[in-house]
Amino acid sequence: MNGPDARPSTVEETDPQVSKIEPAKALFPLEGLQHLNAQAAARCQSMLGNGTQYGIWETPEDLMEVMAEGRRRVDLRRRLKSYLPKALPVSADLDALLDEGVLYLTRLGLLMRMGPVGLGNTAKGKALDVTTLARLLHQPCARVVAKGIERRMLIGSETRSGFAQALTADDLKELAMRVPERIEVRRLRVLHDRGLWPDAPAEQAFKRKTTAVRGDPLQRPAERRSTPFSPLPDDYMAEMGQRVLWLIRDLGPNLIHLLKALPGLIGDQKFATTSPIRARIVRYFEQHDWRDRHGELITELPFTLRHNTKGTESKDTTRNDECIWPPQTWSSVQSLAATLQRAHLWLALLIMAPRQGEVLALKRDCVAEARDGKVYVAGKTYKPTRQIEGKEKESPPPDVLVFALAQQVQLVLACEKLAKMVDLNDELVEFAIPGTHLWAALGSGAKAEHTKRLRHAAESMVYLAKTLGLNPKPGGKNIHPHRMRKTLARIAGIAIDGAQKVLMRLLGHENVTTTLLYMQSDPAFAKEIDDVAREIRILRAEGLIKDMHAALHDPGSLPFAGHGGGGASVLSEAVRAQEEALHRMGKEWGADTARELAILLTNNGESARLIAPHVVCTKTAGEVGMCSQKRGGIVPGNCQVECHNHIEEASGRRDVERIIPILTEHAVQNIAEGNWLPAQNNKRQLIRELSRYNDIGKSFRASPSVQQVLGWGE
């Protein structure tokens, strides 16, 4: 893809997560981390950018812009205490063990940030990313260490050192009931075996005999089963979609105009309260009409749009209407601005299908024009890649998304400026440097911070549904960015045959298996995709059959209606045979004949797969093709043009006519310069292109330069 120009040079130079590791390693070798004292550990932690305060594991925004706020500053001592039984008496011993636990977790955090600690298939032997590390220190690691503290308090802290070593078989069994803790115990063992960590659970002695079952059966906690996010229902999407588009296209430009005009209306005045702004808003509406995109006056709202939630206590009952039109208060304007942002976000989530963190990390310059003149939305994807800094992801957006994102930039800038004037009374607002985040914490409530970035996309979606009078829990589960991903997957899956690859790119999956699991997670959805895929194949075959039939009766037509490959003549012959069979029965080729034949020949939509651009494979189950001697599946990578199942659709002719002269020119040049290997490749590809459509091949074979290339090396 011809992406935007500005690209970072190297990961090490640009990504603070990576760039800080090597200098820290130079001073603090991995093998020595397990022995660091509190002072040295704090220094190492500070070098890595994880905060300067010992005992507090920080993940500042320069390391990770978007993450769960509760894990930004992990107070290790507090985390340990939260997992200790309440009945444990406070004592000097417990205090000492907690101190030891904090140092233990800090050292472990340093090792996991810098060392080869990953266990899974993709993460094996790699350092952990900062988000995962914060999550582990916050929960499972703290829980394992707290268990060790509890055990050492019971057996006497002098008896054993380390926390994992102190764990009994029962403790380990209890921890193993939760997957995250089980993994962390295993990680300690692995790190211990590598000589990077001093403490690991003791191996259980094998007594070579079966022990008698004693005591009450141990109750396993109920298994936590999460309900997968499901796509949003079609009728819900239709209703929400219409409202969102009205907000973006009709309300948006008017609201932006008001927000940009307000600083001028307010002037230099400073307000103790925001009520005088009301007069200015009313005056604005006396002077300006709000019109929709067709120029029609907006005299009333076309659907429920709650914005006047703070005016409902007024004595003037006309002001109590939550959907009063036009808006009259500063709080209404703030509320509408938040709703417009949510509409932009809704559209971005649906079209780009990003993960929550990816969409929230978008910057104000995310819409960029590439060298090829096309517009892209540039962002990052984190989850599927082991590149700690995330992988650049560019989505080609439709015009409506470009409009929405451009409008969002104006919205966030206008709200930021107003917030500094009205809320913060900032006199230097004109000179203030604007932020870079695309989504702000807009709203009219106490939680709104118009100059700060938005933290929760899921919450925004719920608010949007409530504001628009729609159910925030369609299908019984909260509307959530992940449901938007599933919805896009569903829409694309049922609209496109072979949509797995398209979806894989859209959803940012590294592996097509993940995409297939996505599609298969809902059996009804999987069936829907299968039905649509079959229908598309039947339609494809029907089109080919109609072309072949028309060509048989039109002497001026191209051979096989311009289709090529070894299968074109086979299909044409099948059409001729069918027509003759109908004649023998005294019937005519009718309006439904092509479809009936398509169903028969494709075995009800099993074959006629598009295996490459413009290439259809008509092989049905049990047939043999040239790609493989075995009956069964097709091998598109080894597909042969001459195969009797191979049809080159006529739509590919233009490409072939363009590429043959280019290939010939390259081949002639390489032959003249003695570049045998490239010349051989050019010749091989030229032969393939010439064989795709008989008539095209025939006309080009008459060319002297093509003959020269074909005769070379014979």
Ligand code: SF4
């Ligand atoms: S070679 Fe294989 S993939 Fe190609 S058309 Fe024949 S059967 Fe299909």
